[in-house]
Amino acid sequence: MIKFDNVTKMYRKGRVHALNDVNLFIGKGEFVYIIGPTGAGKSTFIKLLYREEKPTGGTVTVNGEVVNKIPNRKVPKYRRTIGVVFQDYKLLPKKTVYENIAFALEVIGKHPSQIRKQVLNVLNLVGLEDKAKAFPNELSGGQQQRVAIARAIINDPAVVIADEPTGNLDPEASKEIMKLLEDISKRGTTIVMVTHDRQMVNTYKHRTITIESGYVSHDTMVGGYTDDLQTW
Numbered sequence: 001m002i003k004f005d006n007v008t009k010m011y012r013k014g015r016v017h018a019l020n021d022v023n024l025f026i027g028k029g030e031f032v033y034i035i036g037p038t039g040a041g042k043s044t045f046i047k048l049l050y051r052e053e054k055p056t057g058g059t060v061t062v063n064g065e066v067v068n069k070i071p072n073r074k075v076p077k078y079r080r081t082i083g084v085v086f087q088d089y090k091l092l093p094k095k096t097v098y099e100n101i102a103f104a105l106e107v108i109g110k111h112p113s114q115i116r117k118q119v120l121n122v123l124n125l126v127g128l129e130d131k132a133k134a135f136p137n138e139l140s141g142g143q144q145q146r147v148a149i150a151r152a153i154i155n156d157p158a159v160v161i162a163d164e165p166t167g168n169l170d171p172e173a174s175k176e177i178m179k180l181l182e183d184i185s186k187r188g189t190t191i192v193m194v195t196h197d198r199q200m201v202n203t204y205k206h207r208t209i210t211i212e213s214g215y216v217s218h219d220t221m222v223g224g225y226t227d228d229l230q231t232w
Contacts, residue, residue, distance in 0.1 A: 001190050002026040002049065002159065007058035009044050009214075018044040020214040021058070026192065026207075028158070031185040033201050033223070034194045036211040042194045045211060046161050049192065050082055051075050063158045080108065083152030087164035089144045091136040091151075097123070098132040101151045108155075122150045126180060142173030149180060153189070160184060162193040166200055178204045198225055 002025070009019040018041045026032050034042050047053040048060050051067050060067040063081060070078050091100050098119055105115045123129045126146040136144055145165060152160055162181060166174035178200055185191045195201060201208060205223030209216060 001028045001030070001063060002192070003059075003061040004048075005059045005061070007048065007055045007060055009041075009048065009053065010056045017214045019048075019055075019211075022211075022214075022216055024209065024216060024219065026190060028190055029185060029188045031182065031191040031206040032193070033206060033208045034192060034211060035196070035201060035208060035225070036217075040211045041214045042211055043163075046163060046192065046194055049159070049161055050079055050084055080155050081158055083149075083155070083157040083160040085145070085148050085152045085160065085162040085165050087167040089136070089141075089148045091144060091147060093136050095135075096132065097128060097134050097136075097139070097147050100136070100147055101154055104151055104154050118154055122154050125153075125183075126150045140173065141169050142176055145169060145173070145177055146180065149177070149184070153184060157189065159190045159192065162191065162195075164195055164197075165193065166195065166197050171199075174200060201225055 004022045004024050007019055007022040008017065010017050034045055036042050044053060048055055048067070049062060051070060054068045065078065067078070092103065095103065101119045101122060102115050105118060120129070123132055126149055128143060128146055128150065131139065131143065136147070139147070149165075160181070165181070166177050169177065174197065181191055181193065182204065202224045207221050208218070208223045208225075210218035
């Protein structure tokens with residue numbers, strides 16, 4: 001599903017190594033945490049997945065496609081096969097919940113009747129069927145994040161990238177988001193979640209990949225923070 005082969009990413013003409021010779025494989029339906037200190041290379045890791053960046057060396061393969069070889073004109077089509085959830089939601093403030101989710105289908109020319117069916121289905125999945133006509137500023141942070149997740153999965157992506165999805169939420173809302181992401185993973189979607197939330201990582205245990213100074217320093221299927229990582 002996701003494969004990094006000897007992936008290196010350098011910035012500033014080789015003076016900054018964000019990733020160094022990374023090799024890993026993430027299978028279909030896996031739920032994987034990406035953890036590590038600030039500046040370790042986590043953001044670069046996910047930017048390579050959705051082709052905001054290209055590796056300096058090596059190959060990134062997602063769902064059988066070598067991402068760094070995709071021509072720029074075909075990047076939008078590729079991005080429809082993945083969903084991205086951000087910490088700050090990135091909802092359109094002047095559009096309703098329904099319109100925010102539907103927008104992802106409108107831009108690819110889906111028929112209005114199909115859009116309505118898919119949006120209502122995904123609203124039911126994330127538990128917001130009664131909020132279709134609400135605007136983002138009328139929702140709690142947890143509800144806004146659920147809208148963002150609904151938008152990310154509306155095209156039934158093979159991979160969902162969640163970048164600090166609980167970072168702005170209180171503990172109860174964070175639990176709701178984690179349970180939702182786990183449910184999505186059980187449906188066969190691969191979840192790659194970047195986080196600093198120790199409690200979530202230690203409570204909802206999944207494979208945990210640690211990046212430090214651009215290297216994969218730990219990769220545990222058991223999950224959770226190891227003792228030597230608690231000082232972050």
